Amino acid sequence: MILAWQDARRKAQETLDHYWDGTFPVRVSAISKKMGVTPYRATLPMGVSGMIIKEQGQEARSYADANESEERRRFTLAHELGHYVERVTLAEDNDFAFKDKREPGQYNLHEFYADEFAGSLLMPEKPFMAMVNEGRSLIEIAARFGVSLAAARKRKERLTINPPEQVGDVD
Numbered sequence: 336m337i338l339a340w341q342d343a344r345r346k347a348q349e350t351l352d353h354y355w356d357g358t359f360p361v362r363v364s365a366i367s368k369k370m371g372v373t374p375y376r377a378t379l380p381m382g383v384s385g386m387i388i389k390e391q392g393q394e395a396r397s398y399a400d401a402n403e404s405e406e407r408r409r410f411t412l413a414h415e416l417g418h419y420v421e422r423v424t425l426a427e428d429n430d431f432a433f434k435d436k437r438e439p440g441q442y443n444l445h446e447f448y449a450d451e452f453a454g455s456l457l458m459p460e461k462p463f464m465a466m467v468n469e470g471r472s473l474i475e476i477a478a479r480f481g482v483s484l485a486a487a488r489k490r491k492e493r494l495t496i497n498p499p500e501q502v503g504d505v506d
């Protein structure tokens with residue numbers, strides 16, 4: 336059985352394989368557009384950091400709050416793209432909406448999936464682990480990947496708790 340975090344990571348890696356030009360920071364807006372989710376920067380309702388809306392027969396739109404830092408907005412857009420991937424490719428759902436609050440209220444499997452996808456997309460495993468293993472500071476790492484310090488710390492934690500899958504290794 337494939338767990339949510341494994342699937343989120345695999346989908347993020349597939350996305351990188353298809354759409355990433357190999358440069359840093361990963362250009363999440365460009366990738367999002369290519370995948371059919373048009374990203375917008377907007378003033379969102381109080382307490383809302385991002386959202387995604389997909390209606391039947393229409394292109395999806397994602398929103399990141401204009402009052403947030405660029406690093407936070409990048410993560411939000413990647414997170415919303417994670418919702419899209421989970422809904423459209425896994426659940427084959429073509430009509431949905433997620434609204435993300437700054438203060439996480441109900442942290443469910445959808446949110447976990449979107450966060451794991453976002454971290455994996457913005458901080459690709461190999462270059463991320465290379466920097467960790469070189470002993471680089473989280474500040475350097477966060478700057479390299481264009482994410483907040485909190486996001487870099489979380490990614491490191493996630494990769495420690497659930498280490499990368501060994502691909503192609505013989506036991």
Ligand SMILES: [Zn+2]
Pocket residue numbers: 414418433434435445446449
């Ligand atoms: Zn969300």
